[in-house]
Amino acid sequence: MADQTIDPNDIIGRVKRPLALTRAGxxxxxxxxxxxxxxxxxxxxxxxxxxxxxxxxSATVVLIVAVLALGLAGWTLWRGVSRFTWPSREDALIRLDATMPGHPITTSLDRQAIGAGDGASAAVWNAHQARMRARLAEAKAVEPDLRVSDADPYALRYAALLALAVALLFGSVMRVSSVAGIGPGGASDLATGPSWEGWVEPPAYTRLPTIYLNDITDPELSVPEGSSVTLRLYGEVGALSVSETVSGNPLAQEDGVDETARDFSVETDGRIAIDGPNGRAWDIAVTEDAAPEVDQVGRFDVKYDGEASLSYEASDDYEVTGGTATVTLALDEVDRRYGREIEPEQRDAIEVPLPLPVAGDRSDFEETLIDNFSQHPWANLPVNISFEVTDAAGQVGASEANVQTLPGRRFFEPMAAALIEERQALLWNRENADDIALIMRAISHEPDGLFRQSSHYLRFRTILRRLEASAEDGMSDEEVAETAAAMWDLAIVLEEGDLDDARERLQRAQERLTEAMRNGASEDEIAELMQELRRATDDYMRQLAQEQRRTAEENGESPSQDMQNGMQMTQNDLQEMMDRIQELMEEGRMAEAMQAMEELQRLMENMRVTEGQGQGQQSPGQQAMEGLGETLREQQELSDQAFEDLQEQFNPGQNRQGQQGQQGQDGQQQGQGQQPGQQNQGRGEGQQQGQGQGQGQGEQQGQQGQGGGQSLEESLADRQRSLRGELNRQRQNMPGDGSEAGRRAGEALDRAEGAMEGAEDALREDDLAGAIDRQSEAMEALREGMRNLGEAMAEQQGQQPGEQGQQGMADGTDPGQQRDPLGRSAGSNGQIGSDEQMLQGEDVYRRARELLDEIRRRSGEGERPEEELEYLERLLERF
Known part of the structure; x- marks a missing residue:
């Protein structure tokens, strides 16, 4: 017979702890x-x-609010008491039992209703209860459900909690006592007495902490000039009063003036006193904010192209926030002959922002102003140069005016120098136009031997006719500017010359450097001559490339075919050789330097270079590399577009202002068969099939760009699908089969295709963030595939993997002609990099300052996404 004796205390004792915790919950x-x-x-x-x-x-308002608060508190207390019921043990037992499979607590407490006299039935019942009792050991307390969002849909409880947190951070418990003094009699004030609080806040730019006056027992206090003083008086009005002599405008004690608060700034030495019970006084010593100082360091340092640099040093007791260099014409120092006999036209002073340190201390520093004034009317004339800097308080510090010659580009070719001289006379005063036209007509009367090309003479005559026609009725500002620009452009062409001139300058620079090495010239002289050689070499290389291209076009040949007859060199090879020569000279090994110089001369004589991309027949490997490079660029453009759309979701209208008409125009151009990355047409020219595919892809993109009925995400998804199809087509004829590098290239391109497919799916699901991640994976896989393909091609040609890039240069397929947005060369093996300066002669410090100011501006825009704001803050902390 079944055991019907069940002890409830034994069952409940097994779940005592989780039951108690559940009840507390x-x-x-x-x-x-x-x-x-x-x-x-x-x-x-x-x-x-x-x-x-x-x-x-007022006290009336406080009283009304107090009555409302008490009434509301009483009602909420009554509401809570009426709704609250203390949970019983049975309630906790039911909740705990409901969370366990099979309800083991209830089952353990049950009795067998039927079949108790049947042995088999009793055995089954006992086994069932044994299993349920074993489960009691697994009982765990049930977490309480503390959510009341249904009862508080407006989150009023969180608003109250936020207010309390703000009060704990910025308030004071002492302020609570001030409410006791409100109302008739102020009985509480009689017991506690009046109280006060005070703060002295230095200007923000000093980065000094705020002073809490209640903690200052020393009667003497030193604070920076311009500090803000805040005093708050609590208790009976009139029990405490404030007197001060530091603001320069003592507080008037007039009837009706609110005596509970005082705010003023510290301008002079003086005294601050709180008169009354528990009052205190301080003698204030003001630390004056000194004006910044600035001074020029040395004189202008000028490069061959007229770029000038002038150093200056500035200092301030806190920090310099800005500055300007002002340039005015030193008319008394000008040679007033020829075209400058008449008074010059009035021109505004040149004001150039001074570069400041991008990172680090701005209280004491030295920086260099870099600019090019070659085209200014005052170029190569005496000018007054002065510097001004300001600090955060708005104080200005200025340097003494210094008379220097405003640097500008020098012209050594006689005709170019004459043209620049007449240009400056025109900009000096437009009334010189008749005399300038007469001089230009005289010097061009017999042009034989003056101009190397007839086109130069024709441009000269065009400027002359325009000048004569404009001078009859008086030249307008626009005509003066256009004529001066045309004269400058022609002078540059005449000065730089053609290939013969470049070769002559190169030979002259080589001879001068060789002679200096023989005669034991100083290090500064050799360095200057080496720099001249570098400039002459760059000019010669450029002229030689242009000459070979013209010759090849006239003969119906490609530059790559012409190069087979001469030595092939890259610009990096020449730079490395000249670096080696300079290193040998700096080490004093002049004999070896001269030998290296002779080798450089022989190489230059036999050298053939080309410009642009190869227009001749390309190998399948080169075609494949160009095709993958084009796919990589198009994938980058597609990723950029997706990123702009993602930004548009966070900042609607910010990224797409003024782009709606441009999108339609771009779509129309692409609909005519132009690919987005059409600056490189190597794939279209080398592969007929690729051209047709690219054209079809461009037409499809053009139709999408025109609007159609598709959403933007669907348009991007279709472009992604077309790009994936193009990659699949390129893989059909990929070289390098059978080699380890070729196998790795195939695997990388497999991953790229899979990532493209994932990006397409994400775009169709409007998941722009996920699409950008997959597109990034696709681009990385494409780069890896291109690197492995380059190694496979190098192995087939018996080269080292690192030589593939040079072979591409030798074959005329210079990947350096393709540039990224920073001006860097895109390598043929998927790598991106360049030894060139990205700013190409711009003011590096000014550009860096502009970028830092833009980062600061964006970091202050609270509506930007939190992730972007955190990234901007990390940039500011680093720089």
Whole structure:
């Protein structure tokens, strides 16, 4: 017979601890749901008192708010008490049992209703209860459900909690006592007495901490000039008063003036006193903010192209926030002959922003102003140069005016120098136009031997006719500017000359450097001559490339075919040789330097270079590399577009202002068969099939660019699908089969295709962030595939993997002709890099300052996504 004797205490004892915790959770749950309005009211009232809001309103308002708060607190208390019920043990037991499979607690407490006399039935029942009792060991306390969002849809409890947190951070518990003094009699004030609080806040640019006057017992206090003083008086009005002599405008003690608060700034030495019970006084010593100082260092340092640099040093007791260099014409120092006999036209002074340190201390530093004034009317004339800097307080410090010659480009070719001289006379005063036209007509009367090309003479005559026609009725500002620009452009062409001139300058630079090495010239002289050689070599290389291209076009040949007859060199090879020569000279090994110089001369004589990309027949490997490079660029453009769309979701209208018409125009151009990355047409020219595919792809993109009926994400997805199809087509004839590098290239391109497919799916699901991640994976896989393909091609040609890039240069397929947005060369093996300066002669410091200012501006825009703001803050912390 079954055992019907069950001890409930034994069953409940097995789950005693989780049962007690579950019951406590029920208490908390019911208390929260019943009393959340009560403590929300309490939090809000305490926050208002700690923030001292009662000090800014009348006693009547405080009394009304107090009555409302008490009434609301009483109602919420009654509501909570009426709704709260203490949970019983049975309630906790039911909740705990409901969370366990099979309800083991209830089952363990049950008795067998039927079949108790049947042995088999009793055995089954006992086995069932044994299993249920074993499960009691797995009982765990049930977490309470403290959510009351259904009862508080407007999150009033969180608003009250936020107010209390703000009060704890920025308020004071002492302010709560001030409410006791409000009302008739102020009985509490009689017991506690009046009180006060005070702060001295230095200007933000000093980065000094705020001083809490209640903690300052020393009667002497030193503070920076311009500090803000805030005093708050609590208790009976009139019990405490404030007197001060530091603001320069002592506070007037007039009837009706609110005596509970005083705010003023510290301008002079003086005294601040709080008169009355528990009052205090301080003698204030003001630390004056000194004006910044600036001074020029040395004189202008000028490069061959007229770029000038002038160093300056500035200092301030805190930091320099900005500065300007002002240039005015030193008319008394000008040689007033020829075209400068008449008075010059009035021109505004040249004002150039001074570069400041991008990172680091700005209280004492030295920087260099870099600019090019070659085209200014005052170029190569005496000018007054002065510097001004400002600090955060708005104080200005200026340097003494210094008379220097404003640097500009020098012209050594006689005709170019004459043209520049007449240009400057025109800019000096347009009344010189008749004399300038007469001089230009005289020097061009017999042009034989003056101009190397007839086109130069024709441009000269065009400027002359325009000048004569404009001078009859008086030249306008636009005509003067256009004529001066045309004269400058022609002078540059005449000065730089053609290939013969470049070769002559190169030979002259080589001879001068060789002679200096023989005669033991100084290091500074050799360095200057080496720099001249570098400039002459660059000019010669450029002229030689242009000459070979013209010759090849006239003969119907490609530059790559012409190069087979001469030595092939890259610009990096020449730079490395000249670096080696300079290193040998700096080490004093002049004999070896001269030998290296002779080798460089022989190489230059036999050298053939080309410009642009190869227009002749390309190998399948080169075609494949160009095709993958084009796919990589198109994938980058597609990723950029997706990123712009993602930004548009966070900042609607910011990234697409003024682009709607441009999108239609771009779509129309692409619809005519132009590919997005059409600056490189190597794939279209080398592969007929690729051209047709690219054209079809361009037409499809053009149709999408025109709007159609597709959403933007669908348009991007279609472009991604077309790009994936193009990659699949390129892989059909990929070289390098059978080699390890070729196998790795195939695997990388497999990953790229898979990532493209994932990006397409993400775009169709409007998941731009996921699409950008997959596109990034695709681009990285493409780069890896291109690197492996380059190694496979090098192995087939018996080269080292690192030589593939040079072979591409030798064959005329210079990947350096393709540039990224920073001006860097895109390598043929998927790598991106360049030894060139990205700013190409721009003011590096000014550009860096502009970027830093833009980062600061964006970091202050609170509507930007939190991830972007955190990234901008990390940039500011680093730089």
């Amino acid at each position: 029920l208490v908390a749950e019911r208390a929260v749901r019943a009393f959340w309005p009560l403590w929300s009211v309490v939090f809000a009232v305490v926050a208002m008192l700690m923030l001292g809001l009662q000090d800014f309103v």
